[in-house]
Amino acid sequence: MVRIGGFIIGVGFVFALLLGIWDTVYNWIKEPPAATAEHEFHHHPKKVDFSFNGFFGKYDNRQLQRGLQVYKEVCAACHSLRLVSFRDLQALGYDEGQVKTIAKGFQVPSINPETGEPATRDGIPSDRFPSPYANDVAARAANNNAIPPDLSLMAKARHDGSNYIYSLLTGYQDQPAELLKEFPEAKTPQGLHYNPYFATLNLAMIPPLSNGQVTYSDGTAATRDNYAKDVAAFLTWTAEPKMEARKTAGLATVIFLLIFCFLAYGAKKQIWRNVKD
Ligand code: HEC
Numbered sequence: 339m340v341r342i343g344g345f346i347i348g349v350g351f352v353f354a355l356l357l358g359i360w361d362t363v364y365n366w367i368k369e370p371p372a373a374t375a376e377h378e379f380h381h382h383p384k385k386v387d388f389s390f391n392g393f394f395g396k397y398d399n400r401q402l403q404r405g406l407q408v409y410k411e412v413c414a415a416c417h418s419l420r421l422v423s424f425r426d427l428q429a430l431g432y433d434e435g436q437v438k439t440i441a442k443g444f445q446v447p448s449i450n451p452e453t454g455e456p457a458t459r460d461g462i463p464s465d466r467f468p469s470p471y472a473n474d475v476a477a478r479a480a481n482n483n484a485i486p487p488d489l490s491l492m493a494k495a496r497h498d499g500s501n502y503i504y505s506l507l508t509g510y511q512d513q514p515a516e517l518l519k520e521f522p523e524a525k526t527p528q529g530l531h532y533n534p535y536f537a538t539l540n541l542a543m544i545p546p547l548s549n550g551q552v553t554y555s556d557g558t559a560a561t562r563d564n565y566a567k568d569v570a571a572f573l574t575w576t577a578e579p580k581m582e583a584r585k586t587a588g589l590a591t592v593i594f595l596l597i598f599c600f601l602a603y604g605a606k607k608q609i610w611r612n613v614k615d
């Protein structure tokens with residue numbers, strides 16, 4: 339009796355599940371999802387051969403320094419790095435004096451001690467990379483109603499972040515004719531810029547990089563492609579400064595486990611040596 343009852347309840351559950359699925363399938367057949375420009379024209383990030391790719395990959399400090407230079411001279415006009423202090427830059431190979439000079443190049447918010455009025459002062463090593471805008475309202479006003487996001491963790495916040503930042507910076511182009519033919523309503527609105535690597539295909543950031551804009555002192559070619567790679571590497575470091583320690587710890591763990599496996603196997607052999615199978 340109990341068995342039959344259980345069976346009937348089970349059938350009831352299965353029926354309810356099928357009903358749920360049926361509803362979804364029926365709606366999907368009746369009204370198939372419409373094709374969208376985002377779905378058809380969005381690109382996955384291009385793959386960059388970064389020095390930190392892979393299990394043994396490491397940051398290249400010279401590249402990170404060039405990336406910092408691009409950030410300072412271009413991106414910092416709009417984007418903050420509010421989780422990074424100037425003194426953290428010692429990890430890129432700068433000494434204290436150089437860090438002080440870099441910090442001095444930024445103006446951070448403060449209070450005038452004489453009057454109590456809001457003011458700015460030169461940065462010091464314990465400050466963080468400030469936002470160039472007093473608040474979000476000012477940021478929106480200067481950027482066609484979009485807020486330039488903080489870039490500290492951007493490389494982690496987006497899928498395939500390092501490649502994504504590089505692709506976004508080098509991906510601006512004219513809207514493809516096929517897109518306009520297929521989706522005339524998806525024409526890039528006034529004030530936005532077409533970029534197939536951005537999720538909605540149009541973003542408020544002006545194309546920030548062009549050839550020759552930043553002068554490197556180490557002989558690296560002054561191209562948009564190099565700027566984009568270097569700043570993407572730098573922003574990967576800001577998002578994951580301890581990546582190398584993480585990889586080394588991972589490797590040490592694997593080696594330890596391998597040795598442990600070997601010992602455990604030896605112990606098993608030793609313990610069962612008199613037992614025939
Ligand atoms: C003139 C101001 C300006 C400059 C200079 C600028 N950006 Fe932006 N950036 C913006 C704005 C505005 C947005 C927000 C765009 C949007 O949401 O439509 C943005 C968004 C971004 C995003 C986020 C995209 C996403 O997926 O949400 C990244 C990454 C980015 N910028 C990187 C950079 C880098 C790297 C530089 C320097 C090479 C740079 N930006 C220079 C204004 C700027």
